[in-house]
Amino acid sequence: MSKRIKCTLSYDGTHFFGYQIQPGKRTVQGELEQALEQIHKGKAIRVTASGRTDAGVHAYGQVIHFDTFLSLSPEQWKKALNALLPDDIVIKDAQEAAPSFHARFSATAKEYRYKVRIAQERDVFLRHYCYHYPYPLDMEAMGRALRLIEGTHDFTSFCSAKTDVDDRVRTIYKADMTVRDDLLEFRFIGNGFLYNMVRIIVGTILEVGQGKRSVDSISSALAAKDRRFAGKTAPPQGLYLWKVYYDN
Structure with a gap:
């Protein structure tokens, strides 16, 4: 059997x-x-x-x-x-x-983390495991911007143009960040994520931190439903699929 x-x-x-x-x-x-x-x-x-x-x-x-x-x-x-x-x-x-369990369809939520190294000097041993971003950042503005990501939104502006799904509404239960020494770590928990969604959100939030865009630009980007309104896509090496949540 x-x-x-x-x-x-x-x-x-x-x-x-x-x-x-x-x-x-x-x-x-x-x-x-x-x-x-x-x-x-x-x-x-x-x-x-x-x-x-x-x-x-x-x-x-x-x-x-x-x-x-x-x-x-x-x-x-x-x-x-x-x-x-x-x-x-x-x-x-x-x-x-159980025979009815499905790794993808039984999942109720996923957690992604994204690691950014904010030191001035590159670390050759960490280059494959975090994004080196040696610029001054306004952490308070970034925190406010992240809170605007939380909730149920159409994330068309925050997904790749290659995304092949029509329904781009997702719910983000938690979007926050922690800083320890020179490591900035973003955390996102949601009911689903679109192609490149986390990396585009991170790239956009970093632009807020650098003063290249306002906190309010997050709300404007969500409303626009147009990829051109969000920031650059952060590189892949900082991204981790951290946890998949299931009932029971």
């Missing part, structure tokens, strides 16, 4: 062409399915994730599911996969899920 296995994993996105499988490219999904195929003695196993991440984007708490006829315990699944996966992917947790 088939069982559905749910796994939570972390990965360093630096050397991947994103999560989703692409012919001839190294991807997270490709590595996962290759490991599962080995465990299943050559049988192809399809993996479903909570969502895709782009090239260079990291995950602290991505969630996947797959179906299997093998009778391994959750702990055995965790050990078997980690023994076969490369060093830049790790399974943090495995458990048997």
Whole structure:
């Protein structure tokens, strides 16, 4: 009888062409399915994730599911996969899920974080894990701008022109930031996110902090529903899919 296995994993996105499988490219999904195929003695196993991440984007708490006829315990699944996966992917947790569980469609919310290093000098060892932004920032103005992002809005201005969904209304439950030493960390929790949405919001908020745009320009951009009214897209390396929320 088939069982559905749910796994939570972390990965360093630096050397991947994103999560989703692409012919001839190294991807997270490709590595996962290759490991599962080995465990299943050559049988192809399809993996479903909570969502895709782009090239260079990291995950602290991505969630996947797959179906299997093998009778391994959750702990055995965790050990078997980690023994076969490369060093830049790790399974943090495995458990048997209900047959109705779906990594993407059962999710009730997602949390993304974005890390910005605000020191003057570049750190060569952190260049793949945060965005270096060595400019003076008005943190109070940025905090006010972030609060305008919270709530239910049409985020057309804050998504890529490549976005292929018609309904661009999303609810952001929490948009805030913390500063510790020279690391600025943004946190966003919402019921869903559009393509490049977090990176465009971060790029726009940083422009507010630099004085390049007003706090009120956030409201104007939301109302305009036009990508040209928001700021630049922040680069991928600062972005982390932090957590996926499910009922129970």
